[in-house]
Amino acid sequence: MEISLAGTRTGEFLLSEAGGERSRESIRLPAGQGMLSAGTLLKADNTVAASGTDAVKVLYGPIDTGTDSAALAVKGAAIARDAEVFGEKLGWASGVTADQKLLAALSLAESGIITRWTQQPIASNAADHLVFVSAPLTGTAGVALAPIVAHVKDVFGALVTGSTVSATLAKATGTGNLAGGGAKAAVGGVITWDAATLSAAGDYTLKVTAADLDEATTDTITIAAAGG
Structure with a gap:
């Protein structure tokens, strides 16, 4: 999935974090995921959480993981716990629904990452x-x-x-x-x-x-x- 780097800048999505380096951790992103912007939602294995519904951390700064999935993993940093993030500044993939954004916020909350919104998405109340x-x-x-x-x-x-x-x-x-x-x-x-x-x-x-x-x-x- 290709995401433009013209959007969120490094750490721009971050509203608050714990003192020191508690909220951040060094990660290795599997190669072959292309260019990832700051604010990209990640799964536990550091692959992109496309819909966000299984996100547990947020990429801190932009990373180019290349296009070769057989290449070595790429070093990066992520917000992994005890932080507040700006929902509208997260790296949502094209087509992600309001329901998926709200589910992503719930998933991040399990890691202690609270999502704040200027205008919170409205749940569809659609039968599932x-x-x-x-x-x-x-x-x-x-x-x-x-x-x-x-x-x-x-x-x-x-x-x-x-x-x-x-x-x-x-x-x-x-x-x-x-x-x-x-x-x-x-x-x-x-x-x-x-x-x-x-x-x-x-x-x-x-x-x-x-x-x-x-x-x-x-x-x-x-x-x-x-x-x-």
């Missing part, structure tokens, strides 16, 4: 994945299970209250058949199946899926034989 919030652990063959509830979540794990996505409950594992599952539309981001049954005794897992969303799977549900 499904989560079971209620699912039974036991049941009886042919008898309706306790209500099974799934939530539509955004990338930060918040309920997407405006979602009406259609999600499908199906059997993931187990020998019998599932009835009363199938597709249902979310209401306020919540989908409930209150008449699901499993036909035979045994251990099962269920899954919920929806187009373009990451699916979820229940813990094991143990079904006893009817009349047992």
Whole structure:
């Protein structure tokens, strides 16, 4: 990925850091990553965190790592802990979304690097994945299970209250058949199946899926034989 050096200057993204050299560390950047500007977000292995969502440090000054990935690693310096950085001055790759910038800030915070913004990016609240919030652990063959509830979540794990996505409950594992599952539309981001049954005794897992969303799977549900 090529990033112009005409942007952020050495350390320009830095608002504050710990005394001495505590916030900085010497690093070796793998070769072949091209020209990297000050403020480039880095992963733990010192490769570029393209979307920023797995960033743990920030490159202090511009570095040319060349184009040959087989060459020797290049020395540099990074802000790795106990610092505050200016979000708008970080080296964001083209196309990085507001959600990804906010996730990057969360990732950097785990290293003690706090991101400050002049104008904080606004989370999209777009549906990203499904989560079971209620699912039974036991049941009886042919008898309706306790209500099974799934939530539509955004990338930060918040309920997407405006979602009406259609999600499908199906059997993931187990020998019998599932009835009363199938597709249902979310209401306020919540989908409930209150008449699901499993036909035979045994251990099962269920899954919920929806187009373009990451699916979820229940813990094991143990079904006893009817009349047992």
